[in-house]
Amino acid sequence: MIAEDKQAAAKFNKKVCILGDFSVGKTSLVRRFIEGIFSEKYLSTIGVKVDRKAITVPYKGETAHLTMIVWDLAGSEKFTQARANYLRGAAGAILVCDLTRSATLASLSGYITDLRQLSPTAKLLLAANKFDLVEGQQIAFPQVEAAANRFNLPFFLTSAKTGAAVELMFQRLGQMLLE
């Protein structure tokens, strides 16, 4: 994490992990945020893909430049040494569930536990994704709200397909990272 306090705005680099079960839309959320695009094709992520995007964030009454180092991780419930190394040094994380699969919401507690072990101060928020899929939703708003309250997380109803709340969510996480 680098901070340069010059005459110009402060600059920060922060690592952010995207966590959740397979096919909840982690890669799609990242592509929407980084590249502004969406693909219907499902391509399972293996290992990790790291992307960067710079945003501006309010900081101590001024504007700071924050480069988010976004880690798109393969969905996995297995906690291995390799996965531990993926999570080390994370300043923040977005926990993603799929509104059309209820099990993906239940899984999030495991990801939170793993992350808390390795990065106890990481800032977290919850993305309930595929909000655009009106039919087939298995998770109702009160369930998302209850899960978010249980872990004391801000939450967003997102759609990587339409872009709904995606930019807003990353911007909010950016603010949390500099608080």
Place this chain on the structure above:
Amino acid sequence: MITPVDKELEAWVHAHVVKKQNIAYALVDEQLRILASNEALPQWAVGSSNNIIEQSLLELFPELIGVEDILRQLARDPDLPFVLPQIQRSLPDGATRYFNLEIEPLPQFGHVLLVIITDVTTQTHLEQQLQQQQHELSLQDGTKLSGPPMRPDI
């Protein structure tokens, strides 16, 4: 007849194997600056030129941002290697490749780290295809799959 003392041949074989396996390596100091590397390293680095000596390892491999303190500690107090497997890299030609990144201390040479990069593209592509099939089947069944995918025997 090859004698055990034919060091020149041995050095050539080592270099040949490293090149044949597309293994990249670099030596970095405690400040994570590149001290030396082989010619294969720039192909894996982000936005690098061929002249990477003195550059920050973090600029070339942003995957290491966030773990700087762990690596500096590893240089000072040798411990087990720090390993990041199956890192995906998109190349300018649109191809996707994967590599394992392993960083280990070299205490016999001071506070120096050896960075080793191994090309695992072929096996990772196979693993990805298998995992994709399992996930698609799982989604069709409406069941929840747990655990890592089986590794193809290659």
